[in-house]
Amino acid sequence: MEELSSKNCIFALKTLDIMKKILTLVSIALLFSVTMAQTVTLTFTGRDVNNQNVPLNRVVINNITKGWQETLTWPDDTAFVVTATGIVDHFQRGNVILYPNSPNPFDGVTSVKLQISEPGDVMVEISDVTGRVVKMFPGKALQAGVYDMRVTVAAAGVYFLKVRQNNGTASVKMINRGNGGENSVTFSNLALTNQSLSSQKPSHASKGGSDNPFTPGDQMEYVGYATINGSETESEHVVKQQYASETIVLTFGSSPSGLDGQPCPGDTTIIDVDSNVYHTVMIGTQCWMKENLRTTRYANGVSIPEATATSTTSPFRCAPNRNAQNVPTYGYLYNWAAVMHGASSSNNNPSGVQGICPTGWHVPSAAEWTQLTDYVKSQSQYLCGTYGSYIAKALASTTGWNNCSTACTVGNSPSTNNATGFSARPAGYYRFSNYDYFGSHAHIWSSTQGSSASYARILEIGNDYTDAYSMSFETLCGISVRCLRD
16 A cells, blocks of 8 residues: 555645545645744554554644644544744734734733724723623724733633723633733834735634634643544543654554543633633543642632631632742642531542632542542553553653653653643642642542541652552641642
């Protein structure tokens, strides 16, 4: 059989030809349009464990870094285009043009280019996903031209920046992960021509189009689906940083059933009371947050105080390693009193303890942690080497871990971690005014009391660990929280 490379279609950025199915081999091309006219073309090929060709029905592309997902379905979708300038949820009417903000997502501060073709007062407002106006700025008299808008947002969350002038209106969607200190917008005039800006406008392909952001080096996940023996089967998950064009081989025959590693059906993201956005991941039959909790309030709006000292009874939160800039990535550290929010210990499955979690989600019990680790150990593709308990790498994130030279530990070649998509992060812990183990250990609370009233069960993963361990931890300490869907 001829090699696939001799049969590939050639795609232009704006002309996407329908790809033909050749014998039992299906290839689907994914084009990423990035800055400096760089194009990365990925070809997907299905294979079984004997290296025989498998025709693909569809391919799910998950950008782990940016938090978006797209599905290519043969033969309707053969390619799609994404820009490198930001998340584009874009509306435009009249003579007002807003270009995608950069960076997006951002940590408190981002930049948006505004183009107006006639003079007039410009009105600006920032609203959240519920439509609530967070900040409105009075009319500012501007001449026709191009302006850079420096936007600062105080709280993490999903927002819409809206601009009105005369009869024109434009808006753009923004995702903030940090605290900019205030809600503000400042303008500065730019010496840019319309032509130089036109290349930044979002492109919308009529078939397989996508306005999601992509930057070379993003952590990507690829999953194929094919009909085998009369039923649709899922391929192994390919997780890697994507820099250049290549053929991605999706292997069938040893992958788990179900939706492992993909966002939870019906809840691909959730939003807490602070408007923080969390992505989700299915592992077995459990739907988990794939990020550590970073709320400052309970679901009922009651605030969780920042730590002044450790305590077994007074709820508190604190930033990992005493650095607020760590919160968007690592979440807050909470003591057990904050996590439980007055609830009693539970080792039920499900725990029935909402505690600090958003509505519809709960604090996992030790039994639910055991369900997770037992399931991961039962799936050979998640094990490192031939050992039945070496699952730490499959649960740990690919970044942030201190190095370790021992094979099959989390800190050994961390880029190969996270086969499950759980993305455990080494946020360390807080105890008696000390911040320890940042970069080397992930500790995550359960709802289950430990060996005494001053201890509770946790899940622990270390940079030098090959397994994930259940152990008792002092309830006065501040550690991480993951929530589980009810």
